[in-house]
Amino acid sequence: MxxxxxxxxxxxxxxxxxxxxxxxxxxxxxxxxxxxxxxxxxxxxxxxxxxxxxxxxxxxxxxxxxxxxxxxxxxxxxxxxxxxxxxxxxxxxxxxxxxxxxxxxxxxxxxxxxxxxxxxxxxxxxxxxxxxxxxxxxxxxxxxxxxxxxxxxxxxxxxxxxxxxxxxxxxxxxxxxxxxxxxxxxxxxxSRAETGEPSAPDEAQPDNVQALSVCFAIEHVDGDHTIERPADYDFWRDYLPEAWQGSRMLSWEAPNPRTLEMGTRAFDPNPGDDVAEVDADQSRNAGDANLWTFRRIAARDQFEAGFYESDICLVNWPSIDYFLGPVLDVPRDEELEHYRRARQLSLSMMYWMQTEAPRADGGAGYPGLRLRPDVMGSDDGLAQAPYHxxxxxxxxxxxxxxxxxxxxxxxxxxxxxxxxxxxxxxxxxxxxxxxxxxxxxxxxxxxxxxxxxxxxxxxxxxxxxxxxxxxxxxxxxxxxxxxxxxxxxxxxxxxxxxxxxxxxxxxxxxxxxxxxxxxxxxxxxxxxxxxxxxxxxxxxx
Known part of the structure; x- marks a missing residue:
């Protein structure tokens, strides 16, 4: 060629x-x-x-x-x-x-x-x-x-x-x-010796890179929209990251970034909140108390009734942070395998939410959650590219x-x-x-x-x-x-x-x-x- x-x-x-x-x-x-x-x-x-x-x-x-x-x-x-x-x-x-x-x-x-x-x-x-x-x-x-x-x-x-x-x-x-x-x-x-930074380690760690994430968009509508059980679901369902202090990664729990104390977020689809009261200023409020409204990208109550069947929520939460291995300066097949596993983590979070996630009413699972591949411009509903x-x-x-x-x-x-x-x-x-x-x-x-x-x-x-x-x-x-x-x-x-x-x-x-x-x-x-x-x-x- x-x-x-x-x-x-x-x-x-x-x-x-x-x-x-x-x-x-x-x-x-x-x-x-x-x-x-x-x-x-x-x-x-x-x-x-x-x-x-x-x-x-x-x-x-x-x-x-x-x-x-x-x-x-x-x-x-x-x-x-x-x-x-x-x-x-x-x-x-x-x-x-x-x-x-x-x-x-x-x-x-x-x-x-x-x-x-x-x-x-x-x-x-x-x-x-x-x-x-x-x-x-x-x-x-x-x-x-x-x-x-x-x-x-x-x-x-x-x-x-x-x-x-x-x-x-x-x-x-x-x-x-x-x-x-x-x-x-x-x-x-x-290393601290190279940069003089108080938060740096004593020795350089070139393979120590922040998590990447594969984001996705969801809505909550009538019906059962449960996806096929992901191939790696058993692994991710039982995964206990050290930073999660004994809690599972697939959960509503995650460390507070500033205090590192474990906390439980709420998840309330289509809460009917007053959108005029949203104060999107993270210097005053981290805004992640309810994961649904945290990164919501379409609030149906701001549009004519019936235009959106549901809010659209963008999932970019701690539970989909992938940090099992670096993707920089590794063989191409290893890089692609990490991307595959990161996508499996995101799909596993979706499946967990649909089938096992604890609800406020005491039940489990939100089968009405539905992926929006059209919003992502993809076939599987995940973002086209990983967020590095x-x-x-x-x-x-x-x-x-x-x-x-x-x-x-x-x-x-x-x-x-x-x-x-x-x-x-x-x-x-x-x-x-x-x-x-x-x-x-x-x-x-x-x-x-x-x-x-x-x-x-x-x-x-x-x-x-x-x-x-x-x-x-x-x-x-x-x-x-x-x-x-x-x-x-x-x-x-x-x-x-x-x-x-x-x-x-x-x-x-x-x-x-x-x-x-x-x-x-x-x-x-x-x-x-x-x-x-x-x-x-x-x-x-």
Whole structure:
């Protein structure tokens, strides 16, 4: 089979939030872009992984880029234009279609796919952005410190395409281009001796990576919709993770991430709650007391009676966190086996809920629970892609550590301020149980900045990180991995690549020369990227 050869200014591998943002930023500045995606939907954690946006408490006012705000506004506009909202729901400026407690904008993932496609459409029409769909990176040619060509393989027919580009952006979910290109990177937990972080272990643990999850959507309707008993159900039904302190993983019980004490969540399908009372602000309320409303993505009471037969609930709970083994830097067959087992865990949780889960009325099982494969865009009702919380991370010019963002360390001084800042973000350091046997690590953080040097590898000259693969540690990845930060990282990387292509500079020169860097930062600000948090505003998390 022959390999197609393509050439472009900028290659963006991975069309998750960071990749789409990078492509838009680069094309808007005048570059030609090839954007690739492995899964059927673009959008990554917001769509193919089906995770409602984890955002900071002030997202409706400030602290995100203008393009990310366009995405959020676009999602709400679809509901206002096309869905039979109640008058009360339609009148809410901060419409939350799912009225979920985890986010101010819980929604069905397909809506975000459409909005992202619409944002890309003008550039695709002119040919400035070309999207290679269902393509996975499998090789990279390198000349010295530069990547000269990246080879991708079709997930549909095995056809290969090789792309030559001046700049290459790794926007994959797990930093796939790093080992392929020989770019230096780190995985798992760094040692305290290396990072100086109070929460780090004495010895490095490269295979100690946060759990991944395979999410799914459910509703509760009349009838018996029990799925076929999963092949691995017996294993998962009896599994007792150490962090669960003697309780089964398939249960309503789980550790409290902040106190580590075991607690029991409620599960009350279609509770008829007052959606106007939902306060989706995790700095005030974790919101997970009732798992049904925690990540609800469609609240039927916000729509005309009968439009939705049931609420739609997105399952991304501790009970589906898969941490039996790492999927980074293992043989491909071992990686795929872990994904298979993670999918079996999710299906086992579904089957347990349908057949054995204790109900408030003293009975067992909710056979009326039904998977929604149409909502997930899949055949089996599970998300198209696993939700990876942690990626390979570049050895960067600037690495953000716990000492830069921890409230306990920084106090009212706030996070480290970077003259090289290319954006802002905010989330608690939230680490899920890991493949090394750790339970939750939860550290209060302060509003932080994204340093330019975190996007730039120490050595590789024309590669930029554009997803969760930036220069963070295992610990600070826990607050830099969320939706708006990933978008901001991708947007800054895409603009930087286009800036360098147009001006004949390099990312390392932009980082090292104050005058050039300031020019680049002024361009970011001009397109609506906030480089620092607003002064004179009181906020804490």
């Amino acid at each position: 022959t390999t197609r050869e393509l050439t472009t200014d900028i290659l963006v591998v991975g069309a998750g939030l960071g990749g789409v943002a990078a492509a838009l930023a680069a094309a808007d500045r005048g570059a030609h872009v090839i954007l690739t995606e492995e899964y059927p939907w673009i959008g990554g954690q917001l769509t193919s992984q089906a995770v409602p946006p984890d955002e900071h408490p002030w997202v409706e006012e400030f602290g995100i880029t203008a393009r990310y705000r366009q995405l959020r506004d676009g999602i709400r506009e679809v509901y206002r234009r096309r869905y039979p909202l109640t008058d009360a729901a339609k009148g809410r400026a901060d419409l939350n279609p799912g009225a979920g407690w985890v986010s101010k904008l819980c929604h069905e993932p397909r809506i975000a796919v459409g909005v992202l496609e619409e944002m890309l459409a003008p550039h695709r029409s002119t040919g400035r952005i070309r999207l290679l769909e269902r393509a996975r990176p499998v090789g990279a040619d390198v000349d010295g410190d530069r990547i000269t060509r990246v080879t991708l393989e079709s997930e549909v027919d095995g056809e290969t395409v090789a792309v030559t580009a001046r700049y290459v952006l790794d926007a994959t979910e797990t930093g796939e281009l790093l080992p392929l290109s020989g770019t230096e990177y780190v995985t798992g937990f760094e 919380r942690e990626s390979r991370r570049i050895r960067a010019l600037t690495t953000v550590t716990e000492n830069d963002v921890s409230y306990e360390v920084r106090g009212d001084e706030g996070a480290t301020r970077y003259e090289e800042s290319v954006g802002v973000g905010m989330y608690r350091i939230d680490l899920h149980p890991s493949t090394g046997g750790d339970t939750y690590i939860d550290v209060a953080s302060t509003p932080f900045e994204i340093p330019l040097g975190a996007l730039i590898p120490q050595r590789t000259a024309n590669l930029l990180a554009a997803n969760k693969n930036i220069g963070t540690t295992h610990i600070t990845n826990g607050c830099y991995r969320l939706h708006p930060v990933e978008w901001n990282v991708g947007e800054a990387a895409g603009h930087l690549a286009a800036y360098c292509a147009a001006t004949g500079t390099t990312p390392h020169q932009v980082h090292g020369d104050v005058g050039i860097r300031s020019d680049y930062q002024r361009e970011l600000e001009a397109v609506g990227v906030e480089l620092h948090w607003p002064e004179g505003r009181a906020y804490a998390y």
